[in-house]
Amino acid sequence: MNAGNTKRLTDIRNDFERSVFLALYTSPRQRLHRAIACLLLGFKHGLRGILFSWPLYLLPLAAWLLQARYLPLIAVLLLPGVVISGAILRRGVHEDYARLVDGTILRPGYPARILFPGTLAP
Secondary structure, eight states, rough: OTTTTOOOOOOOOHHHHHHHHHHHSSSSHHHHHHHHHHHHHHHHHHHHHHHHHHHHHHHHHHHHHHHHOOHHHHHHHHHHHHHHHHHHHHHHHHHHHHHHHHSSSOOHHHHHHSSSHHHHHH
């Protein structure tokens, strides 16, 4: 189903149940939970990106530490890789947010379910 093991807004056909769901979904507490979930997803995907493409970030650091003459050129050449890495990160966060958070009521324990989906019982 989803991270919180609750119904999604799109699955609710009953008008009364939909209005109760929307009242809870738009509450300040749920908005805060969704903001925290977005930050957690950004952290999760950012850490994955750093672990995956760490050489990309070490090259300009190495050039700077070695006081290379061509540091600006190295930085410019690495810029497309950083932009692509950022685009992949953003896409992953959006996909996970849509799959795990959007349109659901986040229940207690949602941070663990967001960080480790499928490994913990709902």
